[in-house]
Amino acid sequence: DQEWGSVLERALSRPLFLLTGGPGTGKTWMSARILEAHMKIHPVRAAVVGTPTGKAAQRFRESLPIPDIEVETLHRLLGMSRQGFAYGPEHPLPYDLILVDECSMVDLSLMAQLLRSVTPETSIVLVGDKNQLSSVGPGSVFGDLADAIESMSRLSLDIQQSFHLLTKNFRQDRWEEFRFLAEGIRRGKGEEVLAFLSGKKGGEGPIVWVEPETGSVREVGKRLIDGWTPLVRAGSLAEARTKLGMFALLGPYRDGVWGTENLNRLLWRHFENTSTDSSLFFPVIVTENSYETGLMNGDVGLLEMIDRKAVNAFFPESGGESMRQISPALLPPWEGAFALTIHKSQGSEFDHVFVLLGNEPHPLLSRPLFYTAVTRARKRLTVYGSGNVLRETVEKTGGRSTGLGLRLQWPE
Secondary structure: OHHHHHHHHHHHHOOEEEEEEOOOOOHHHHHHHHHHHHHHHOOOOOEEEEEOOHHHHHHHHHHOOOOOOEEEEHHHHOOEEOOEEOOEOOEOOOOOEEEEOOHHHOOHHHHHHHHHOOOOOOEEEEEEOOOOOOOOOOOOHHHHHHHHHHHHOOOOHHHHOOEEEEOOOOOOHHHHHHHHHHHHHHOOOHHHHHHHHHOOEOOOOOEEEEOOOOOOOHHHHHHHHHHHHHHHOOOOHHHHHHHOOOEEEEEOOOOOOOOHHHHHHHHHHHHHHHOOOOOEEEEEEEOOOEOOOOEOOOOEEEEEEEOOEEEEEEEEOOOOOOEEEEOHHHOOOEEEOOEEEHHHHOOOOEEEEEEEEEOOOOOOOOHHHHHHHHOOEEEEEEEEEOHHHHHHHHHOOOOOOOHHHHHHHOOO
């Protein structure tokens, strides 16, 4: 329609263009149209997609595979190694269009290196949800840029052409409940969110709120075990591959009884001790970049366990459909992925997301954190947390004070 045409025209004519919107508003679809239009208009001028993590790159390929367009992590795109970066001011990237997906996850230093590695003729399109968590590293680049351009666009028609906010939701009617919840969180409406979730207690619908009674892990243990059993006890690698994105247990922090480290340990031990199958598949996540194996921090794969011993490791190939086998002895540092921090889940989506907020306030709980967790769910969402914690989390902004944000407000 007219909106899409306007976005295409501006994205392909501006040196820098920001496209933002909530879940289901068509960011990935629009990104593909931008890339296709560029290829049609400039068939000999190269375009590339960069993402902050391997999982985000894999998801982009799976969502809308586009022939002849590279999709790489920004680290690989920039040729990052122990010696530094292969690309920079003296050796710029050979692309005329660079589209960065899941841009809210890109930290200040990585974005700076990208901008140092392009020519004045290169067009850059930044795509993301500005309401998600900021990057793990320093800065809040995408949020700062989006807020500044959106604010300044009211005063300048030229700046207005460099920004577009997608608002229309294109997902199925049953997803309307997810959209309503995410929007309530985004606006910081604690009482409104609590009232909505109060109607979801103990049900079997797409959204369920579990209010803590004892506050013990055992209280939700069966739900977590049921969520992971289809993957762990899959009869074959092919079946396990299809189950890898079905369930996710997301928490705000690593330490403590409700921390992801303890939950990983408990679930790992449970399946080791209670399963009688000859072969089990455990989810794992890489925690450091490995240029020797090509595995990057955040890549999620499977560990095949026989008699409590890891005999094979499998990670999705770059195309996303097949699995690559690697010896467990050659793996870079990794940990179990039965429970992930919400930060580590960015760039991923899962059929069923179980969010653990707990029954006590915590300094790490914030509106962007909860919003990010909720928007990882494709079909089902379970929220475990007390009413007070839910309300406080939604009403806590959790924003960062950044030098870039100040510079954009007060240009020299």
